Amino acid sequence: MEFNENFILGCSAIGAGLALIAGIGPGVGQGIAAGYGASAVGRNPGAKGDIMSTMLLGQAVAETTGLYGLLVAMLLLFVKPLLP
């Protein structure tokens, strides 16, 4: 079956948009981490530095899945692997 180039580009754009749904998960995860970090600082303000670094590390690891979605979207939009 033959497809028009414009059709493939449009579908790639839709796919790129759908790939960014992956951003929901890291958003929720990072928010939970930040919330627990804030409550931990509230309970023990002396340990603020340790809590901050642990929280940032966990958030950065949680962010990875969202970034994979972003990369898929970037590949679809700019590298255009689906074009013949």
Added chain:
Amino acid sequence: MGQGILLAGGNVDFMIHGVFSYELFGQTLWITTSHVCIFIVVLVLLAFFIAAGAIFRKADEIPGGMQNAIEIIVEFLDGIANGAMGKSAKGFRNYVGVLFIFILFSNISGLLGLRPPTADYGVTLPLGVLTFSLVHINEFRYNTVWSIWKDKCSPLPPWLPIWLPINLIGDFAVPISLSLRLFANVLSGTVMMALVYGLLSKIAYAWPAALHVYFDLFSGAIQTYVFCMLTMTYIASAIGDEEDPVLIRWIKKRKAAKTEKAGENA
């Protein structure tokens, strides 16, 4: 067609461009803008390091001016290495410090109009592979082969290596996820800034500075910190609780046995 998809403003540009090409063993290779940017970053760092060395050649007891600033930087870098690695920090302080400064300067070079070198997967993947090789070299330096085998089969007993492939995949995912995390973060900032400047060029005056603070400074610093922290955490967990490398432990054991024997004879 084909290019028109995002060129609504006509001047959105965040891609890597070739500067000139050359032939090597029948392959056409390109010197790209990434090479130029990384060269500029390395030159700036070299100038900084040479200046710092010259200052410390005639260092004072009571630091002042530049010496003070450099001491603060070095103390900060040593502090994060000591905090993350504890007893084994001694051998890795220099590597992690240089890594930190290099990635930080690369990330914030977007402020100066360069395309950040870390927004090129060819720069971040070697950094990830360096971490990977450091982790496994130190694993074999500090642990016996039998204990590594036991660790790789870990949830199941060592005579039943069903879990081995899963643990190996987990090991090989480390450099890929490390490098992709840094790459995608910096690339997303670069793309955002290119979109703002390209599509909103009529009204993009002064206020993109706030975006630069977030995408270049904040995000770049956080990702630098995370990359270095993860590198140190992986290396420290590969070393484990051992005090000395395997070879030195073996030599010490031999020596202790010999002295014990000599004591028995006497």
